[in-house]
Each structure stands twice: as C-alpha cells, then as structure tokens.
Amino acid sequence: MIWSILAFLTLLAAVFVIYPLLRKAPRVQSEEGQQANIVLFREQLSALDRQLADGEMDESQYSELVAEQQRLLLADESDLPVIEPPSRSRGAWLLMVGLLLLPLLAFSLYQQLGASEDVLISELMEKRLASRDSQADAEIRQQLQNKIARRLQDQPDNVYYLVTLARMLLEDGEFLQSSATYQRAVRAAPDDADLQAEYAQATYFASGNRFSPEADSALERALTLDPNNLTALGLKGIRAFESGDYQLAIVSWQKALQAIHPSTAQAESLQAGIERAREQMGESSQSLRVSVSLASELTAESGQVVYVFAREWQGSPMPLAVAKLQVADLPTTVILDDSMAMPNGKTLSSADRIEVVARVSATGSVAPSAGDLEGASEVLSMKKQGTAATIIIDREL
Secondary structure, X not given: OHHHHHHHHHHHHHHHHHHHHHOOOOOEEOHHHHHHHHHHHHHHHHHXXXXXXXXXXXXXXXHHHHHHHHHHHHHHHHOOOEEOXXXXXXXXXXXXXXXXXHHHHHHHHHHHHOHXXXXXXXXXXXXXXXXXXXXXXXXXXXXXXXXXXXXXXXXXXXXXXXXXXXXXXXXXXXXXXHHHHHHHHHHHOOOOHHHHHHHHHHXXXXXXXXXXXXXXXXXXXXXXXXXOOHHHXXXXXXXXXXXXXXXXXXXXXXXXXXXXXXXXXXXXXXXXXXXXXXXXXXXXXXXXXXXXEEOOOOOOOOOOEEEEEEEEOOOXXXXXXXXXXXXXXXXXXXXXXXXXXXXXXXOHHHOOEEEEEEEEOOOOOOOOOOXXXXXXXXXXXXXXXXXXXXXXXXXXX
C-alpha cells in the first residue's frame, strides 16, 4: 500500500516538474541580425537627409524614399534567421524516467538497509507473545534467533538485538553463548544496570553456578548503578548465602521482596531462600498465609492500593508485617513473615496473639481515612504452626 502511494505522489510531482519542460518554447530572432538592420536603416536615413539638405531631392521624393527604407527594414526583420532554444524534450523524458524509477530504487535501498528485516523480527516477536503452543513457540524462537543473528552481522553493536538474542539463548540453556552475547551488549552500553545484572546472571550460570571474577565485576557494577535492582539483589543474596554470610543474604532478599508482588513465583522463591538462610543461622521464622478478597457488594478502582498487615491484638498499632497490593490483584493470597517487618519494629514471630487487617486505601496512605474499605480476621495465635487467615473486605470506614 505504501509503495502505491509513493508511486502516485512521485508521478504527480513529475507532472508538475516536467510539464514546463515539454511546452513548446517561442521562436526567438537573432539579436545580432536585428541590430545590423537598424544600423543600416540609420545610415540610409542619414544619406537621404544630406541629399535633401543639398537640394538633390525635394520633400516629396524624400518622404517616399524614407517610407521605402522603413518597409525594407520591416521586411528584412521578418526574413531574419530564427534561433530555436535547445531541445529539452530529451532531458525531460530522462527526468521522467528517473522519477518513475525512484520508488523502485528506494525500495531496493530499503531492502538493502534491512528495515524490512526489522519489521519481520518485530512481527515474529509479537507472534511469539500471542502464541500459546510450545512447539510453535520453539519454531518462532528459532526463526527469531536466525534473523537477529543475521541483523547483528550488519549492526554488531545493536544493544536491543544483542539483549534479545542473549535472553533467548539463556532460555534455551545455552549459557556460554548467552554470556558471550551479553558481554557484547555491556560493552556497547556499560551504564545500564539491568544489562549488567543480566550479564552477571548469565555468567554465573555459564560458570556452573559459581561466581567468576567476570560475574562478580558485573554484579558490583549493577549494584553501583542501581542499588535496588531486583536481579542484582537476588544474585547478591545468592553470593552471600554461598559464602556463608546468611545475614547479608537475608537482608538482600528482603530488600528485593519489598519491590515485588508477594504472591508471585519470584517472591515465593526469595521467601524460601530467606527461610533457608534463617535455618542455617539456627533461627526459626513464623509465617502467616492470608487469603484476601473484596466483597461483591463493594467496588473500588483497580489501581487503588491495598494494605495487608498483621498487628498485635490489643497491643501497639504498629504493623508487625505488611504487604502492599492493588485492587486489581484481588482475590489473592499473601504470606506475611518477619521479612516484612517495619524498620526497627517488632517481628511477627515475636508476637503471641495477632489480628490481620486488609484495607483498600482511598488516599494511598497506610493511615486509615474516611472512604477506606476494610476487613479483618479473628484473633490468631502465632504459637501454632500453619496459622492461616481469610479476610473479606466488606465495610467502609
């Protein structure tokens, strides 16, 4: 479609450009011939004037001869050679051909520069996102890898393609190739924290789940650029755990937990790591599973914040553990534990009896206000293993 429009516009432009060139130009007389005739006429007129003055002719004869010279001048001008302007029709047709060939040449250049390949890659990526068939996904992924690899031959420093290829290689378990591709990407974009963290992760896998000097360097670089980078914090916790620094592992993973949804697989993995680190330290940590839902008779906007927190029964209102969700996440299940304690506050496992509250905040603040929606559990004992709570948000404050 776009090429049809381009061809039409080119042809339209050609009409306006070439039409003046194809018009027949007016005939133009020689300027030198005209000048010569005028000089001759003036000489003849001067001679007649002298003859009249000398009495060689009378006024009647003089008038007739002057009129005759004027007729001769006019006749000579009509018979002068005419200069035709140089023919432009040939140049005009050459220009017409050139303009008509322009879309074809542009399309050829478009193909050579690879933009069409970029479009195909984009279409394949969209197709992969929409695919739910594992076999089809594998075929699309292979096509993507081949096309991206070819594009990188022309654009070796294209960070987007390097990262995309590195991630697909990581999915396929090709850790060495993935690490090498990430290395090319970080050379092109050394100040990207996400990229440095992903490079550290791929290099960790490529080294047989060990932190090589390259992985350590990339990890430290990522943390320097962004101390809150989730991938980097996860790797920092793993490195600390493997070196026996369980407290640092717990701190790193707890920091990562604060930035992700508690019901995700990633959060569960981090929580399991924290539990293992506590076990290694000889500590035990009580956790509480809480199911939260919104009553059908109440409505709230999907983006409103939901706080789920545990507090001591008939004690301090300071939360012992708190999770932050959105209405769009409901219904859901969250796990509250000591990693979610407030800074310098009491922990969940230190309490005897607790109450769990779920609140939809109208203002976004953790402090209650008019218009908030809330639900609470019954009194729970934290001395029992496997304690769980079910909360329905069913009233408005």
